[in-house]
Amino acid sequence: xxxxxxxxxxxxxxxxxxxxxxxxxxxxxxxxxxxxxxxxxxxxxxxxxxxxxxxxxxxxxxxxxxxxxxxxxxxxxxxxxxxxxxxxxxxxxxxxxxxxxxxxxxxxxxxxxxxxxxxxxxxxxxxxxxxxxxxxxxxxxxxxxxxxxxxxxxxxxxxxxxxxxxxxxxxxxxxxxxxxxxxxxxxxxxxxxxxxxxxxxxxxxxxxxxxxxxxxxxxxxxxxxxxxxxxxxxxxxxxxxxxxxxxxxxxxxxxxxxxxxxxxxx
Amino acid sequence: xxxxxxxxxxxxxxxxxxxxxxxxxxxxxxxxxxxxxxxxxxxxxxxxxxxxxxxxxxxxxxxxxxxxxxxxxxxxxxxxxxxxxxxxxxxxxxxxxxxxxxxxxxxxxxxxxxxxxxxxxxxxxxxxxxxxxxxxxxxxxxxxxxxxxxxxxxxxxxxxxxxxxxxxxxxxxxxxxxxxxxxxxxxxxxxxxxx
Numbered sequence: 001x002x003x004x005x006x007x008x009x010x011x012x013x014x015x016x017x018x019x020x021x022x023x024x025x026x027x028x029x030x031x032x033x034x035x036x037x038x039x040x041x042x043x044x045x046x047x048x049x050x051x052x053x054x055x056x057x058x059x060x061x062x063x064x065x066x067x068x069x070x071x072x073x074x075x076x077x078x079x080x081x082x083x084x085x086x087x088x089x090x091x092x093x094x095x096x097x098x099x100x101x102x103x104x105x106x107x108x109x110x111x112x113x114x115x116x117x118x119x120x121x122x123x124x125x126x127x128x129x130x131x132x133x134x135x136x137x138x139x140x141x142x143x144x145x146x147x148x149x150x151x152x153x154x155x156x157x158x159x160x161x162x163x164x165x166x167x168x169x170x171x172x173x174x175x176x177x178x179x180x181x182x183x184x185x186x187x188x189x190x191x192x193x194x195x196x197x198x199x200x201x202x203x204x205x206x207x208x209x210x211x212x213x214x215x216x217x218x219x220x221x222x223x224x225x226x227x228x229x230x231x232x233x234x235x236x237x238x239x240x241x242x243x244x245x246x247x248x249x250x251x252x253x254x255x256x257x258x259x260x261x262x263x264x265x266x
Numbered sequence: 267x268x269x270x271x272x273x274x275x276x277x278x279x280x281x282x283x284x285x286x287x288x289x290x291x292x293x294x295x296x297x298x299x300x301x302x303x304x305x306x307x308x309x310x311x312x313x314x315x316x317x318x319x320x321x322x323x324x325x326x327x328x329x330x331x332x333x334x335x336x337x338x339x340x341x342x343x344x345x346x347x348x349x350x351x352x353x354x355x356x357x358x359x360x361x362x363x364x365x366x367x368x369x370x371x372x373x374x375x376x377x378x379x380x381x382x383x384x385x386x387x388x389x390x391x392x393x394x395x396x397x398x399x400x401x402x403x404x405x406x407x408x409x410x411x412x413x414x415x416x417x418x419x420x421x422x423x424x425x426x427x428x429x430x431x432x433x434x435x436x437x438x439x440x441x442x443x444x445x446x447x448x449x450x451x452x453x454x455x456x457x458x459x460x461x
Contacts (some may be wrong), residue, residue: 018421054400056315
């Protein structure tokens with residue numbers, strides 16, 4: 001048996017992870033010599049080993065795991081979005097710093113006006129910071145408004161009413177675009193109870209399916225609801241209705257109260 | 267017009283695991299959901315078989331898919347198919363959990379990489395339906411001798427080394443090596459025969 005053949009006999013054990021450490025080190029040293037034949041055999045053996053997964057009895061993870069994981073993923077995705085918007089405006093910060101630097105240099109050059117200039121710099125910096133903050137806010141509002149306007153006007157969007165169960169409550173309007181998400185608006189919506197939020201749910205068409213949790217929200221101080229859901233947890237074609245319930249702060253994986261509003265997606 | 271032009275492309279991408287992983291890099295929650303729905307059962311089945319405890323198995327599965335979401339760039343499409351990569355990641359995590367604080371942990375760290383290595387689909391493989399593939403693999407492994415089957419399962423599901431299996435079964439080391447190698451080669455020949 002040649003040395004090369006000895007290495008070939010170790011390939012399956014290496015792929016399975018069952019080689020003892022000394023043999024493993026020898027084989028790895030051989031593979032490091034760029035033995036293409038052994039490297040290809042190892043790749044194929046690794047594939048073969050993954051087929052052993054079918055020896056495990058079939059099993060289904062719980063729905064709770066899916067809901068928990070998706071809630072975590074959505075929370076991170078939502079948190080990442082505003083940061084990306086902020087990063088896309090570096091020019092504003094650069095101009096602000098250029099302005100401040102220019103004023104600082106000028107104050108050094110004109111020492112007799114140092115005190116006055118210092119005040120000017122402070123004042124200008126504050127103004128610039130305010131302007132930057134306002135500009136950023138306006139840009140964010142503009143992006144959101146454009147997005148909402150696109151959803152509201154695009155011919156692919158579907159509009160429908162989300163009706164209240166209590167006739168004293170106002171109805172809500174929803175517009176769903178298959179690519180850009182769901183936009184829900186409403187007026188004179190009462191605040192939920194203390195430590196509670198309103199939560200949107202997607203009711204799947206498939207019989208027996210559980211409601212899919214979506215975003216939580218509050219109306220503003222005037223009772224206005226302005227809710228944008230960029231990544232609904234279910235396709236429009238697979239959704240029968242939207243519902244809104246009152247849930248404990250932080251939202252729930254499954255509804256814990258009777259829906260206050262329900263609207264059919266049709 | 268722009269959206270209409272894009273639509274077929276998006277639909278094409280939806281059919282491929284690699285395309286969904288590319289969408290994960292853009293933090294596309296829908297792509298993650300599709301990958302989870304496609305592969306969570308097989309991943310959970312494997313992890314549960316290794317750990318034998320549902321609650322711990324779910325923690326490991328959550329950990330595996332969370333790593334996929336946070337570090338999707340670790341999967342390199344040109345180095346092999348996605349599913350073997352994901353299964354290897356899940357098996358490594360489950361075995362690490364099993365071996366926590368044990369002597370065997372050190373041996374594992376010595377001989378395996380942090381990330382799954384390349385697992386290249388060989389030329390004889392074809393895109394078999396998953397259920398059909400499971401039936402074939404179970405039948406082929408079922409046709410091995412009881413000793414071969416036991417040794418392979420101890421290595422795969424318990425992460426034991428050749429010498430640990432030999433000690434556990436009170437058999438010579440060389441015999442255990444032969445059982446495992448010949449068993450895997452017979453599985454390979456069987457899979458070649460079905461393609």
